[in-house]
Amino acid sequence: MNSNLLLDNPRPTVAAPALRTKAELRSALADARRAGQTIGLVPTMGYLHEGHLSLIRAARAECDLVVMSLFVNPTQFGPGEDLDRYPRDEERDLRLAGEAGADLVFAPPVEEVYAPGASTVVEVTGSLTGVLDGDPQSRGPEHFRGVTTVVAKLFNIVGPDVAYFGQKDAQQAVVIRRMARDLDFPVRIEVMPTVREADGLAMSSRNAYLEPADRERATALSRALAAAERGACAGSLSGGLGAARRELEEAGIEPEYLEARDAETLEPVEALEGRPVLVAVAARVGSARLIDNVLIQPSSNSNFDSPNF
């Protein structure tokens, strides 16, 4: 859709159509591609919230055609993880996606994505996928192998010019950037800021698992990250991490990890030394496993100063 067409015909706020097969999607995109229109892709596992919608709106603002994928990807869930109970509400997702500006939703069944006997994977090896969530004590590198395999497939199926990801899953964004670079995918990767609830909790589909008391305790994660950032900006990253640990402890939360790492290489760091630092946390709160992070720029203002924090 070119911009004049859009101005002449304001976008109706209706549910986005769901396409189930690769063939349907390719044919729906063929004209746009031939006409040289730009295609934006927003990969999601659904149960949409404002975080997802911020990605769709960013794509809408920049691209002629916006495709959201809606696929709970089994290969990124380990045994004993929450694949079976992952929250789903497709009808609501299609409505919200359409209202936010998605033109199409690619919502394939599992067998359309993974043909019987599928035996090819895409894996970013080495230090990016073996730490934090990729640590074998945590979700393990298999998690990221599932992510990169499905995202590579989505890139091949959709052929986007731009793909949008959230800073909420900071390590995933770093890994996908590396994959796109290493495999020469002709796609620009955009990473958008984490959208938070008014009390600071990072929005997540998994927040639906939180009982009211745990929902309250979960706010300690963003308080901990704010404390880490304050310490780092005051010249003591390790002091900040200590304060963060205390915030979690007071809420009775034992982190799976709470670590400061170089935001690009994911190497551990001890201090702010002129490069962006990622402080990332994962913790089980009630029956939800939550992750959150703060990206600390060497000379930036606090990420937690925003009025809605």
Ligand code: AMP
């Ligand atoms: P998911 O459905 O959880 O796989 O997320 C789909 C995309 O939305 C990923 O790129 C996430 O990083 C992004 N996302 C999830 N939560 C948020 C959030 N609170 N703010 C911004 N982006 C998010």
